[in-house]
Amino acid sequence: MRVLALYLKEFIEKRVNGRKQVVACMPGTDRSICKALQLKGHKVTKLAYTPGKSIKLDKKYDVIFNLCDGLEDDNEFVEFQVLKGVEKTGIPFTGNSLKTIKLCNDKRRIKQVLVKKGISTPNxxxxxxxxxxxxxxxxxxxxxxxxxxxxxxxxxxxxxxxxxxxxxxxxxxxxxxxxxxxxxxxxYIEGRDLIIPVMGKRKIKVLDPTELRYLRSFCKRPKILSYAAKWHKSKPIYKDSITLVKNADRRFSKNELRKVKSAAAAAYRAVGCSGYATVDARLDKQGNVFVIEVNPNCWIGPKSDTALSLKKNYCVDYPDMIDKIVKIAVRK
CATH class of the missing domain: 3.30.1490 (Dna Ligase; domain 1)
Known part of the structure; x- marks a missing residue:
């Protein structure tokens, strides 16, 4: 297929001719996705989105791979602009709709939807x-x-x-x-911290959950993934928050796994997801599942929860995962 890879530039500091300069480039995850698309035989055209400008395209593309998740410049409202423009083209695109992204950007609204749909979430x-x-x-x-x-x-x-x-x-x-x-x-729910990847449009696939385990640094503190624990690689709390991927059938009873996947599927549908997402949830000691939030257009790099779960539990490699996302996008 003819794929347009729409991305946001990343600005990094590099030495050019012995001087430090800020250089614009394509983020590493986006390059990995483009390479995966090419490995699956897709013809890829890369286009950097310029904030504030409209997206003008002809109809020569079969699908737009939306790589503008707002993380490159920490401005999620750029993501809204991109999706508004992408939807106007009439070309199928990967990921979720503007309506869903806006809803899930507001944690208050996610909670309200979950409560309305009868999905268990913390008070x-x-x-x-x-x-x-x-x-x-x-x-x-x-x-x-x-x-x-x-x-x-x-x-x-x-x-x-x-x-x-x-x-x-x-x-x-x-x-x-x-x-x-x-x-x-x-x-605050004391319990097991789970990330459940979900993919699909009308027919969805709930993958085996990955699980965050908190080690020594968390002995005397709440077991939560703070910003430092998630991103600051030099800190002990980063090294002591590890992700378990394999052997969900050993880590969970059949009933626990059924309840976790059922809750994730219900939450995914409740907020209107139609591409891919992860659902954050907690499983307490009594076996109750609490949905914390839904993350549409979640990170899908080679080491993401979705990629790891597919590879370790279903023997689906990274190019096949990216190809699957494209097929979901073009499916009516």
Whole structure:
């Protein structure tokens, strides 16, 4: 197929003729995806999206591979611009719709949809001010997050709180330091931390969940994936948060695995996903599954949860995964 790979430029510092310069380039994950597409026989054209400009294309492409997930410049609203332009072309595109991306960018709205659909999610309250009263049905410990952020932005090792004083401090930090319209406060669920990849449009495939295990550094702190634990490779908490991929049938009972996959499928459909996503969930000691959030157009690099689960559990290699995403996009 004729594939247009639409991406956002990444700006990195490099030495050019002995001088440090900021150079624009294609992100590494995007290059991996383009290589995978070519290995599967697709004719790939690369196009860097310029924020603020409309996307003008002819109809010579069979599909647009949307690589603009907003992470390159930490501006998710660029992703909205891209999708608006992509949808106007009328060409099939990978990933999810603008409507779904906008919904899932707002954690408050995800929660509201999950509750409306009867999908179990931790009890929550939205705070527009750190002085707002805590509802009587909210029970400590609580976790405080930005209402509109992803990739663990705004989540710290001390984001789990045990009293009102800590709660007010964390809400204030989210509102002021991260310039958020509101803070999402949820009851903290002690349990197994799961990421469940899901793919498909009308017919969906829920993959075996990957599981985050927290080692020595987390002995005296809540087991959450903070921004530092997710991205700061030099820190002990990064090294002590490991991902288990294989042997889901050994890590879970049949009933647990069924409940986890069922909850992920329900959440995926509830928010209108139609390409690929991961669902974050917690499994407590009583076997209850709580959906935390849904991540449409999640990272799909070679070491992503989706790629690892497919390779380790289903013997599907990376080029085949990328090819599958293309086929989902063009499927009516």
């Amino acid at each position: 929550f309250q939205v705070f527009k001010s750190f002085e707002q009263k805590l509802r009587s049905d909210m029970h400590f410990p609580l976790i405080v997050k930005p209402v509109c952020a992803d990739a663990a932005v705004g989540i710290y090792a001390d984001s789990v709180v045990n009293n009102e004083k800590q709660l007010r401090q964390r809400i204030k930090r989210v509102l002021e330091r991260h310039e958020q319209p509101a803070a999402l406060v949820s009851e």
